[in-house]
Amino acid sequence: MHQSKKDAIFAEPLTQVSDFVFDQNVVEVFPDMINRSVPGYQSILQGIGQLTQKFAQPHSTIYDLGCSLGAATLAMRQNLSAVNDVRITAADNSNAMIERCRLHLDGYRSDxxxxxxxxxxxxxxxxxxxxxxxxxxxxxxxxxxxxxxLQRIYDGLKPGGVMLLAEKFKAADPALDEVLVNLHHEFKRANGYSELEISQKRAAIENVMRIDTLETHQQRLRNVGFSAVQVWFQCYNFTALLAIK
Structure with missing residues (x-):
């Protein structure tokens, strides 16, 4: 198992902040980065495992789309067994992430x-x-x-299948959004990020990560056909949704 390094990617002043990419530098620090940046991340992983156990159907495929280093895949796999007769497909478009994901998964025995x-x-x-x-x-x-x-995902789900969607969102009311953003920045400061790191990371990611309102996510899921959509976790401007076909 590889030990995650401390995230210091944005610790030094950069003459030019480039768009954020999931490259080898990010891979090396990703577990530290996400745990110090995403409130409730471990709780979300735990919930994904529990919900997978509840909704996984025999003789089906479980998907982790944008799997990064495989944390959600591991959470799902630990809550399944061979008696379910399921396979997991973990997919990501970053070669660096995928290579490390395979190593992580190999570190845990499972049938x-x-x-x-x-x-x-x-x-x-x-x-x-x-x-x-x-x-x-x-x-x-x-x-x-x-x-x-989302339509392709819905169409590929069996009846009674579910989508587990976790996202950072923006509040529809600008004043309330500012409250949530400030709470998130306080969370990052409490986890040891400097003002420089927070501002440079924000600059790097703003062109790459476009966030929607929670209402937009919920409406989109209903638009493609999901019959029930429920928030099951929220901390500040981070939320996790369960959508049932």
Whole structure:
């Protein structure tokens, strides 16, 4: 198992802040980065495992779209067994992430097979699915392509199948959004990030990560056909949704 390094990517002043990319530098510090940046991340992973256990159907495929280093895949796999007769497909478009993901998964024994694939999830075939997880992934897909991707996921789900969607969101009211953003920045400061790191990370990610309102996410899920949509976790401007076909 690789020990995650401390995230110091934005610790020094940069003459030019480039757009954020999931490269080898990010891979090396990603677990530290996400735990110090996303409030409730471990609780979300735990919930993904529990919900997968509840909704996984025998003889089906479980998908982790935008799997990064495989944290959600591990959470799901630990709550499944061979008696379910399920396979997991973990997909990400970052080669660096996928290579490390395979190492992480190899570090844990399990009788549930996982196919780890480097692919653009917008082009990945979704079929015979009972659970599809997108953990802070949709926000990196261009906004005008999000509904089409969700439609493909919905169409690939079995009846009674579910989508687990976690996203950073913006509040519809600008004043309330500022409150949530400030709470998130306080969270990052409490986890040891400096003002420089917070501002440079924000600059790097603003062109790459476009966030929607919670209402937009809920409406989009209903638009593609999900019959029930429920928030099951929220901390500041981070939320996790359960959508049932």
């Amino acid at each position: 549930v097979p996982v196919d780890v694939v480097c692919a653009d999830i917008r082009e990945l075939a979704i079929a015979n699915a009972s659970v599809v997880t997108m953990n802070f992934t949709l926000q990196f897909i261009p906004q005008d392509q999000r509904q089409a991707l």
